[in-house]
Amino acid sequence: xxxxxxxxxxxxxxxxATASCQxxxxxxxxxxxxxRHGPATTSAQNKAGHFIEFxxxxxxxxxxxxxxxxxxxxxxxxxxxQVAGLAPASPDPGPYILGHFVPVPATTGATxxxxxxxxRSASWRVMLSxxxxxxxxxFIRKQQATSHLWQATVDxxxxxxxxxxxxxxxxxxxxxxxxxxxxxxxxxxNTA
Numbered sequence: 001x002x003x004x005x006x007x008x009x010x011x012x013x014x015x016x017a018t019a020s021c022q023x024x025x026x027x028x029x030x031x032x033x034x035x036r037h038g039p040a041t042t043s044a045q046n047k048a049g050h051f052i053e054f055x056x057x058x059x060x061x062x063x064x065x066x067x068x069x070x071x072x073x074x075x076x077x078x079x080x081x082q083v084a085g086l087a088p089a090s091p092d093p094g095p096y097i098l099g100h101f102v103p104v105p106a107t108t109g110a111t112x113x114x115x116x117x118x119x120r121s122a123s124w125r126v127m128l129s130x131x132x133x134x135x136x137x138x139f140i141r142k143q144q145a146t147s148h149l150w151q152a153t154v155d156x157x158x159x160x161x162x163x164x165x166x167x168x169x170x171x172x173x174x175x176x177x178x179x180x181x182x183x184x185x186x187x188x189x190n191t192a
Contacts, residue, residue: 025058025121025180032187033125048074050133052126052168054161054186056179057119061096063179065157066114067164069137083110084140086160088150099150106150108143108160121180124187126168139167158182165190 052069066085072078088095089105091112098104113119128136143163149155158179162172165186173185 025178034191048072050128052128052136053123054183055123056121056183057113058121063121065161065179065182067161081115083114084108084144086147086150086157087111100152103149103151106147108147122183124183136168140164
């Protein structure tokens with residue numbers, strides 16, 4: 001009986017992972033900026049200060065969700081961006097594929113393509129006060145120190161970034177969305 005239940009659980013997890021990959025990404029979505037509890041706009045008008053940007057990017061499979069944070073100057077240019085997200089620790093596809101079934105070692109820093117504009121599929125920048133920024137960065141650092149495994153159906157990049165958004169008091173969509181859809185819905189849930 002237990003063997004049958006384990007197989008059923010594995011089949012359900014695999015079905016959920018597969019279902020999340022069945023939609024296709026759209027063309028790059030507009031970039032949105034908002035203030036901590038204000039409406040999102042597509043305006044490029046930014047004031048200098050601290051920010052966190054929830055991002056998704058295209059990849060060979062279904063994409064990647066991560067955050068970019070730091071400061072922007074008075075012209076809206078990012079100064080020394082920092083990147084955090086959860087992904088398999090190896091660029092080899094083996095651990096990535098295996099991670100759809102069992103947890104694999106993870107990295108929580110930048111991955112290939114995160115800061116390359118041609119791969120950005122959606123983003124939502126939130127401007128933060130100095131104290132809000134310090135709080136968010138402390139949470140990200142704590143999460144980086146304790147996140148050692150990646151698993152596509154439970155501990156994936158959407159869930160990891162969703163924890164940051166939840167810490168900030170935002171509503172978070174389901175973690176089994178494609179990254180572009182996850183970031184778009186995250187913004188829409190919190191700026192409508």
